[in-house]
Structure formats: structure tokens, C-alpha cells
């Protein structure tokens with residue numbers, strides 16, 4: 001009955017097609033909050049209907065229409081956990097991530113890709129297309145509370161309503177009770193943890209939340225034994241690979257494997273669990289067009305939300321020694337026990353081995369393992385012939401964790417300054433660049449030119465941008481917060497002029513951290529009370545990406561302008577304790 005209700009909700013979603021550039025302009029004007037200041041050249045050039053119509057036709061030809069593929073691409077959104085801007089090889093040669101670097105070499109590499117300052121807020125923004133404050137205060141920092149109400153338009157319900165099979169592999173953390181799990185928010189299949197960071201080998205949440213400690217599930221049902229003993233990066237990657245293989249066409253281009261992703265994972269579960277999953281999978285079939293068996297499934301694209309737990313603490317890399325938690329070697333306290341025999345601590349370039357600090361070396365090993373998992377997912381796309389028809393968006397949920405107290409999990413290590421140095425001010429949970437400026441890639445082989453994109457983009461853009469790629473505009477149902485963000489598909493596909501970009505940052509408890517970005521300008525304030533105009537720091541991110549020189553005194557008019565824009569954004573937030 002639950003699934004029947006879910007399907008009815010999905011069908012009621014209001015979807016509007018077309019008018020894409022007009023919509024971009026509307027979004028831009030809305031974001032700018034009216035005529036508070038002179039529109040930049042980009043906006044001025046496109047404010048006439050004639051210009052919009054002409055450009056719109058060109059845009060739709062390239063993006064949605066005759067010169068583009070008429071087949072909707074598969075979509076994979078990859079979010080890693082606490083991977084900072086410098087925790088990837090293409091930004092930092094001291095990090096070994098060859099698969100991500102190879103992906104970057106074929107992608108739009110977003111040099112100013114923003115997240116929110118922490119896990120749950122970023123996931124809300126990425127998944128719903130709204131800033132987390134639109135739903136209430138509960139999602140302004142990492143939270144176990146429900147992140148948004150049932151029925152909220154999100155990537156899964158949006159894409160499911162448009163013919164996609166929808167999958168989650170990995171971390172959810174947008175309401176960790178079963179009643180608010182991903183299986184209630186549009187996923188045909190979901191696998192991983194309801195809660196946030198888990199132990200890498202036991203897949204349990206933090207000990208101080210006993211009601212949420214057992215969290216590893218498939219389709220909302222706790223998996224007996226939590227897949228104990230298998231590294232979380234491998235579990236999440238293997239699930240993604242199963243999904244990709246499931247959607248692969250066979251040589252006759254008609255049939256695909258009828259094997260459900262749940263089947264391959266049955267080895268570690270009871271037969272009863274597997275039977276329940278098969279039943280649930282059938283019940284969760286989409287309402288239209290995908291009920292006729294394998295040949296029908298072959299025509300359905302898939303959406304995979306691939307949310308890795310790594311490289312979040314507790315860091316733990318055991319290799320083949322799965323019964324031995326990561327620990328220092330008593331005979332050589334600068335080395336980890338068995339380190340030389342664990343492949344993740346070793347790479348062909350010798351990059352990881354050359355790091356002298358064992359804690360940093362452990363972190364690099366975690367990144368190496370994560371990169372390997374993503375590489376295996378990409379390989380599955382290649383080998384199944386689906387790479388060219390798969391759009392991939394990659395980012396991290398926030399900046400790096402720098403220190404970790406340990407003891408939050410069994411065998412949890414205390415770590416001090418364990419991240420590689422990174423070039424920005426602040427780290428995880430900060431509104432300064434170090435907390436929110438993260439790696440970002442947009443990849444669609446043969447469609448998106450490989451290049452650097454230096455204009456600011458944000459995960460809150462994903463909903464509208466994906467809508468742009470598939471030619472369908474997501475629209476919030478009546479009574480729901482309007483969708484934030486902007487459609488960047490033209491920016492990636494056609495090298496269109498970057499629009500003026502406003503980004504709104506807010507992080508919650510215990511103190512409030514506030515920021516707003518308008519292109520190169522950024523205002524920041526830390527304090528529990530709502531910021532007044534006189535409270536802001538001001539930075540020029542082009543000249544001073546490290547945010548070292550406060551220009552508030554020098555440019556008072558800029559402060560006035562950005563403060564007014566901040567007030568416009570803040571007025572859209574729902575200032576309630578709960579998100580429900």
C-alpha cells in the first residue's frame with residue numbers, strides 16, 4: 001500500500017517542458033532579488049523576449065532536441081564524504097586518485113564547485129534542489145532528524161516520474177529512522193546506511209546513538225549481520241556495479257539481465273531476507289512503462305545516487321586482515337600494522353608510501369580505496385557499453401575533517417591533523433571556502449567538452465541542471481518550497497556564458513555560520529544572531545581565495561548590496577526547529 005501511495009504522489013508531480021532559456025532568465029532574476037543593483041552584462045543581453053526565443057531555440061536544439069540524442073541518459077550522482085578540495089589528485093599531486101583524475105580529464109572540472117558546510121545540508125541541497133533552510137532548522141547541520149517532508153519533490157521522484165529506474169547505493173543521512181528512509185522518497189531500490197558515517201567494516205553508526213547504531217539496510221529493511229567484515233567502499237561500489245550490469249543490454253540489444261541487484265548481495269544474508277527483497281523490488285516497480293519484464297527494462301534509463309561513506313572517519317583499512325582493526329605496529333609506531341601488505345597503502349607511483357606521517361598515510365589509503373571503487377564503477381559502465389549514454393556528476397559533501405577525537409565507534413582512532421594541507425581558509429562545518437569549496441566534475445562522454453569551468457556552481461543546482469540535460473524542467477508542487485539553484489546544462493554543454501551566480505550558505509548548530517557569494521564577492525559572518533549589515537566580512541575571491549583580507553571597510557556599497565540579497569534569501573527559509 002505504501003508503494004501505491006508513493007506512485008500516486010509521483011504521478012501528481014507537476015512537470016513542465018520547454019521554455020528553457022526563459023526559465024534560466026527567470027531564475028537568474030529571482031536569484032538577484034529584483035532590481036537591487038545593475039544587472040551584469042550577461043543578464044542585460046538576454047532580457048528581451050526576442051533574444052530569449054532565438055537563443056532558446058539554439059539551446060534546445062543542442063541540449064534537448066534534434067542534434068542531441070533523443071534517448072535520456074543514465075544519470076549517476078556521486079557524493080563522497082568529507083573529501084576536501086585538495087583530497088583529489090588533479091588538485092593535489094600528493095594524493096593518489098588515478099581513476100578520478102582520468103574522469104576529470106574527460107569532464108567539465110568545476111574549480112568553484114560548492115557544497116554546504118556539512119553532510120546533511122549538502123545532501124538536502126543536492127537531492128531536493130532547495131537550500132536546507134527552506135525546510136526548517138533541523139537540516140542546517142548534520143542531523144538524524146527527518147530532512148524534509150514525505151512527498152517532497154527530489155531527484156528520485158522527479159526522475160522516476162520521467163521514466164527512470166531509481167537507485168541509491170550508500171549513505172542516506174536525511175532522516176535516519178526507517179519511516180524517513182530513502183525507500184519512502186522515490187527509490188525503486190536502496191541499499192546502504194540510513195544514518196551518516198559508519199564503521200568501515202561493521203557498518204554501524206555511532207555508539208552514542210544506540211537507537212540508530214544498526215542502520216545497514218536494503219529497501220528499508222535492516223540486513224542481518226550488516227554485511228560485517230566487508231569494507232564499506234566495496235559494498236557501495238559493488239551495489240552500483242550490479243545496478244549498471246542489470247541495465248546493460250545483451251548483444252541482441254533486447255534483453256538485459258533479469259537479476260535484481262539484491263540477488264548478488266544475498267551471499268551475506270539469510271534466504272528469507274532475499275525473498276523479502278525480491279517481493280519488495282516487484283512492489284516498487286514504477287507505475288508506467290516498466291512492468292513488462294527484461295526487454296522493457298532495457299529501454300528505461302537509470303538514476304543512481306551513489307553516496308560513499310569514505311573518506312569520513314572512522315578511518316580503517318585492513319586489506320586482507322579484516323579481523324584486525326587498523327592500528328600502529330608495536331614494533332614500528334610510524335607504520336601501521338600490516339601496512340606493507342595492504343594494497344591501499346601502496347601505489348605504483350610511490351605517492352602514498354612517500355608520506356611520512358602515518359595518519360596522513362592512512363587517509364591517503366582511504367582515498368586510494370575510494371578511487372578504486374569509483375574506478376570499478378566506471379569500468380562497469382565501459383564494459384557494459386553504457387559510458388557514452390551516462391551523465392555523471394561528482395562532488396563531495398563538504399570540506400575536509402582535520403582532527404578526529406576517536407572513540408565514536410569500536411576501534412575508532414584518534415587522529416590529529418590527518419589531512420593533506422589544503423589551500424583555503426576553514427575546513428568541514430565552516431562557511432569559509434575550505435568548508436564548502438570541494439571537487440566537482442560533470443561528465444558525459446561525447447557531449448560535455450573537457451575543460452575547466454571557473455564560474456561558481458553549487459550542488460543545489462543539480463536538480464535544475466539534470467532537468468536541463470534531459471529537457472524537462474522540475475517544478476515544485478504547490479505548497480512546497482520553490483526550487484533553488486540554476487540550470488547549468490548549457491554552461492557545460494555549449495560553453496555558454498556563465499550566468500551571474502548567487503550562492504547562499506548557512507550552517508547551524510551550535511553557532512550560526514552565514515555566507516553569501518555573488519560571483520567573486522563573498523560576505524561571511526559567524527555568530528548566533530541574524531547578521532546585521534555591519535556584521536559582515538567581505539572578500540574578493542578572485543584576488544583573495546584564501547579569504548585573508550577583509551574588504552568590508554573598503555567597499556561599503558558592496559556590503560549593502562550583498563546584505564540585501566542575503567535578506568532576500570533568508571526570508572525564504574522556514575525558521576522552525578523541525579523540518580516536518
Ligand SMILES: [Ca+2]
Nearest residue numbers: 081082119397
Ligand atoms: Ca561529510
